[in-house]
Amino acid sequence: MEISSSTSTTSSSATAIATQSLTQNFDDFLLMLTTQLQHQDPLSPTDATEFTNQLVQFSQLEQQISQSGKIEDLIALQQAAQSIGAVNYLGKTVEIKSDLTLLEDGSATITYDMPAGAINASIGILDSTGRLITTFSADTASGRHDFVWDGTDTQGVLQPDGHYTVVVSAVDADNIPFDAIPVFFSGTVDAVWQFEGETFLTVGPVEVLLNRILSVKFPDTPPTV
16 A cells, blocks of 8 residues: 655755754854953954954854745745645546555556566455455556456455555566566545645545646546437
């Protein structure tokens, strides 16, 4: 099962940490400069050139803090724009890379991309507990293939509608297994939401990051009578 993780550190939190660090440096520098002025020898004051350099550093720190705040504002605007734009995905059919398939009304379409050189290949269907429901022979020709599962197990018993896990495996002429063979899932976007600065889409049983959408299209329109 492939559910996208949303616990990664976001850009906004990283910017906040950077701003906090800059602010601390700014405060430390200001304290050092003030202390230096308070304790300098009146007969030998701080060199004018050195004092100017310190004021330049002071100004640069102040500008960095100001720019960090502006960057944070830009990130917030970008995230808001991304969320608003993601609303356009609602009701659309999208394709993502996922090992899940959705059985509806006794039918599920499984799409996979077979690598070149496969000799023997199979498709396994597992239920939500990880139990193997049934297996089928897979097309060994290289490229993308669609397979329609009728929802029955090895005994011919129709399984309940819901999500199932798909495992496509294959071996080459030397009987060496291929690495994980890509499986794709298509479905309608039901919801759009944000978590920790990331935009997610709910596509049937799958929750996926917006940037992992591979394709989007209008749903098939039934023919008019």
